[in-house]
Amino acid sequence: MVLIEAIDFIYDAVRLDEKLLIREFNNLNVNYRLVNAGELTLNLPNGGDGGAAFIRTISQHKSQLVSQLYEALGGISINPAMSILIGNNKAVTLAILSRVGVPIPNTVITLSGDVAVKVLNAVGIPAIVKPVHGSWGRLVSLVGGVEDLQLLVRHRDSMGNPQYGAYLVQEYVRKPGRDIRVTVVGDRAVAAIYRYAVNDDWRTNTARGGKAEAVRVDPELEDISVRATKAIGAYYAGVDVVESDGGYKVLEVNTVPEFKNVQRVTGVNVARHIVELVLDLTKRG
Amino acid sequence: MPTKTSCQVCGADIEIPDDVLDGELVSCPSCGQKYQVVIQNGLIQLKLIKVEEEDWGE
Numbered sequence A: 001m002v003l004i005e006a007i008d009f010i011y012d013a014v015r016l017d018e019k020l021l022i023r024e025f026n027n028l029n030v031n032y033r034l035v036n037a038g039e040l041t042l043n044l045p046n047g048g049d050g051g052a053a054f055i056r057t058i059s060q061h062k063s064q065l066v067s068q069l070y071e072a073l074g075g076i077s078i079n080p081a082m083s084i085l086i087g088n089n090k091a092v093t094l095a096i097l098s099r100v101g102v103p104i105p106n107t108v109i110t111l112s113g114d115v116a117v118k119v120l121n122a123v124g125i126p127a128i129v130k131p132v133h134g135s136w137g138r139l140v141s142l143v144g145g146v147e148d149l150q151l152l153v154r155h156r157d158s159m160g161n162p163q164y165g166a167y168l169v170q171e172y173v174r175k176p177g178r179d180i181r182v183t184v185v186g187d188r189a190v191a192a193i194y195r196y197a198v199n200d201d202w203r204t205n206t207a208r209g210g211k212a213e214a215v216r217v218d219p220e221l222e223d224i225s226v227r228a229t230k231a232i233g234a235y236y237a238g239v240d241v242v243e244s245d246g247g248y249k250v251l252e253v254n255t256v257p258e259f260k261n262v263q264r265v266t267g268v269n270v271a272r273h274i275v276e277l278v279l280d281l282t283k284r285g
Numbered sequence B: 001m002p003t004k005t006s007c008q009v010c011g012a013d014i015e016i017p018d019d020v021l022d023g024e025l026v027s028c029p030s031c032g033q034k035y036q037v038v039i040q041n042g043l044i045q046l047k048l049i050k051v052e053e054e055d056w057g058e
Helices: A016-027 A060-072 A081-087 A090-100 A113-123 A146-158 A219-231 A260-266 A270-284
Strands: A007-011 A032-036 A052-055 A076-078 A107-110 A127-130 A141-143 A167-171 A178-185 A188-196 A211-214 A236-244 A247-254 B003-006 B013-016 B025-027 B034-040 B043-048
Touching: A007 A016, A007 A060, A016 A260, A016 A270, A052 A060, A052 A270, A060 A076, A060 A081, A076 A270, A081 A090, A081 A247, A090 A107, A090 A167, A090 A219, A090 A247, A107 A113, A113 A127, A113 A146, A113 A167, A127 A146, A141 A146, A178 A219, A178 A260, A178 A270, A188 A219, A188 A260, A188 A270, A211 A260, A219 A236, A219 A247, A236 A270, A260 A270, B003 B043, B013 B043
Parallel strands: A007 A032, A007 A052, A052 A076
Antiparallel strands: A107 A167, A127 A141, A127 A167, A178 A188, A178 A236, A188 A211, A236 A247, B003 B013, B025 B034, B034 B043
């Protein structure tokens, strides 16, 4: 058992999401301290018991490293380091969801651009092609044919970043111009929104300026969202879901999730739910 | 009193509220350029951010 004296709220860039969380930490009189990841120093050997890190860094690399360091020193990380590593990797996330039977779109994962081109027809055209890492819809492409994908592979090769050598080739789910962001906290889907694409952009990320509307969460949506969150080992998450002819399908599980739009549109105090969960977890040790 | 500073890109005024936090993101109301607030020794500075060059996400 770890004795938690204060919770380290790890941040780098402060979004509205972090401000909402800080407000609830204050409202609930939580003993916490704001720790700028850029100024964090760990002196080794330190023989300490670790501490509790509430990871809210916007940099994915920093989230992964800091969460792992707190756990390596015997402390706890919220979310756990492994869930952050998995959540930051779309390929591994889908593999785990597949294993536990959470519905996902048909997807081929390959470490070769040439193979990605070869499997395209089997996946179906148009298809969605994504990198393994990345967020906010960056480098996610809608591919209309083999020539599109060949061009995309050449562009990716010219970027000179080995992580762009891995491809997710995914069936294009003909969603009704929207997808769903479900915020799961603990065992519950506390709130959800539809995210509508802007104009004719097929991407629906609100980071891309999409509009939003509250969702009445039905038992099936809650079930797959909570199962997806637990499958990757997260305590709370933002689960991206699409509606297909065959029912809901999970696209991603975000482990340092933004929720400001969910909170604004639904009126649910998501930040309060998250901070209560953090308190519960740190009391348990 | 909110602090006023000039956008490095378009020169428009950017108002920094009194309760701004270190690390907070602000945008120029005129051109949309993003900045990160850096507070050191009580001094507020704006660091220009190029979002596409960062590994930012959820």
